[in-house]
Amino acid sequence: MTTNLKKSWDELTDLIDKSGSILLSTHFNPDGDGLGSEIGFYYHLKNIGKECRIINISHMPEIYDCIDPDGIIETYSTNHDEWLNKVDVTILFDIGDYKRINEIYPQIKESKIVLFDHHPLQKDNPYSVIVLDLGSPATGYMVWKYLQYISTDEFELDIISANALYAALITDTGSFRYSSTHADAHLMAAHLLESGVKPYEIHRAIYEQRKLSQVRLMSYVIQALQISDDGKLAWYIIDAEMIEKSGANLSDIDGFTEFVRTIQGVEVAFMIQEVSPQTHRINFRSSGNYIINDVAKEFGGGGHIYAAG
The missing domain is CATH 3.90.1640.10 (inorganic pyrophosphatase (n-terminal core))
Structure with missing residues (x-):
């Protein structure tokens, strides 16, 4: 509309x-x-x-x-x-x-x-x-x-x-x-x-003022990264321990899912982040061949067709 x-x-x-x-x-x-x-x-x-x-x-x-x-x-x-x-x-x-x-x-x-x-x-x-x-x-x-x-x-x-x-x-x-x-x-x-x-x-x-804590957190994300067998889906989980060890905060996570989506062959990337023991944040990014906001809606979220959470 x-x-x-x-x-x-x-x-x-x-x-x-x-x-x-x-x-x-x-x-x-x-x-x-x-x-x-x-x-x-x-x-x-x-x-x-x-x-x-x-x-x-x-x-x-x-x-x-x-x-x-x-x-x-x-x-x-x-x-x-x-x-x-x-x-x-x-x-x-x-x-x-x-x-x-x-x-x-x-x-x-x-x-x-x-x-x-x-x-x-x-x-x-x-x-x-x-x-x-x-x-x-x-x-x-x-x-x-x-x-x-x-x-x-x-x-x-x-x-x-x-x-x-x-x-x-x-x-x-x-x-x-x-x-x-x-x-x-x-x-x-x-x-x-x-x-x-x-x-x-x-x-x-x-874009060019990254804190060291953000870079440390990114290193943990790269280590935790998972790729599907066909290479089209990539995902990672950020838990409270990763946040604490890196000294990062919520704003430091911005852009991580988009970065993962740029890996060659990846069509969809998503992140699951532990906000609290009872609450998790999910973030989706698509290269444009798959609509992902309908998936976000299933979890009570929403957003754009190629960028949602």
Whole structure:
């Protein structure tokens, strides 16, 4: 499903115009797309005089400090509840499932909730406005298109918003190598560069600052790697002992399954990670010949057809 974007954008604009306070948020264990989208939207709202805050359920990984120089992203605690209970509008970016904001949801469920996403839509949802494009290469791309749509003069972005949306674009397109990358994604990149983005600086901050703990954990993953007899399926398990021995954390695992998928001949890769003795996280990646989000749904998850969990 893809909504009528112009209709959705108009509904969103009207809702924002009538709002007093606005919450922006994304899913737990946030990635570059969710973070970049909400940062880019935050500065738009501030520019039009709106009261807004970004409050996420999880801490932002350090690699994304480069797109939040003002330190606007907050991590939820119960101290936020009084403000959250008074919010008029909540905008969720790249969420997949609204339950992925965890403890924040009960605090904002009475607000008007807006979805900004490119993941499949749940049948039962609390959204007042849905901005959905399953063909979008990134939620950040959708934010960029919306800002372009409402721009009455020449479309310009401040450098912080441009950097944030560029990070959203490169992280969700695999630096423009995934099949979801289309021509307009490159036009977006060109516009962001014209706005002052320096690609190498963003790329280096996100992809070339690996901690030693992450490298140690990767060595354990390689040792634990299993390959099917036909070489098309690869998988690995990360348990609590591996995390403890390496000194790694949850954000250090990002990208491991995609790395395993790039092994010659592998069509599908998946990870099983021990979060607690009772809870495990599963992450799937496909080369494009096999749809894997239906498998994720069997375990209560979801996502894109070739990237899910």
